[in-house]
Amino acid sequence: MTESASARDDKTPRTARGERTRRALLRAAADEFGEKGFHEGSISGITRRAGCALGSFYTYFASKDDIFRALVADMSGQVRDHVALRLPDARDGIDAERIGLLSFLEFAREHKEIYRIIDEAEFVDHAAYRAHYETTASRMAARLRKAAERGELSDDVDEVHAWAIMGMNVFLGLRYGVWDDSRDPQEVAAIANALVANGIARKA
Template identity: 85%
Template sequence: MAEDAAAKDDKTPRTARGERTRRALLAAAAAEFGEKGFHDGSISGITRRAGCALGSFYTYFDSKDDIFRALVADMSGQVRDYVGPRIADARNGIEAERIGLLSFLEFAREHKEIYRIIDEAEFVDQAAYRAHYENTASRMTARLTKAAARGDVRADVEEVHAWAIMGMNVFLGLRFGVWDDSRPAEEVAAIANALVERGIGTKA
């Protein structure tokens, strides 16, 4: 019986068409919540934007809270998937942080709604909010640790450094990605990266 209940509650798409519908709903939720905020956003608004029936929503999500939680995780994953491959091409640890910020600025400029959604998550779903930043910091800590092992950065880099760099990136993304995207992202990333190099570079 427990297995039957679990199967009933599992809303994972089982077909390519189902996955497309779920993706359309998430994209519509990003637009709805990004424009109206969580409290004023609605399920009917999401389905209207997605161009699908109300019943389709409940095939994949239980409630407005449920799709918001899924959206926060999805947007966090989108940032990871956008930045990760670009960082992989970096020559060293310092350049990886420059490319990471540059890539994030590019993403933020294309998805400005991410800031409103993540900020609201602090009050709508604290667990999703913390997971977004903790997972990001964990990836950065692992990246810096590997860079230290290669001799690219100081040997004493740790979690505090990762959170400090992430905090800088978040506010640079807000200022130069969302509020005003007229300044070249490459220029912003280069200036910030000079601070990183002076702080944790091997010659610091």
């Protein structure tokens, strides 16, 4: 284990109260970085928003870079969990992708700061930026393969399809989740899902 990894492990909350404080700091960091960006955002701004002392910050995070890295991973996990809750309602593999996009649109509308944070991660912490997209695409690819095994999708679906669908979802979330949230997300998801259905659904 590296020294940096060991330091991060040592800062893992050991009590429910500690986890609440860490969670408050992450929420405050999302607001701080979402509003000001990484470079203009500050630790003092985060602690002020979280309503906790500066010392509490260093109990859980080593630096501004450290909390930013943790925030990217946390937001990625929030998206994953938000989508996962809805997927059991899917009728089949095609419908799962409609629900996945719909869930993401809803998440993006509630957490518009995610785009600025993830975009900045490309330059602030490229490893975290890459991990966000690679893990998302990996989950989608696994979901598509399982649907293909059930006979719901074409046999040739693979990682390329997952990245293509994810790319479409990312820009639809930007357009209809962040820039303009007036259009019915159900309609947006249905239109995009028709592209998926016509592209990779098993042909009769």
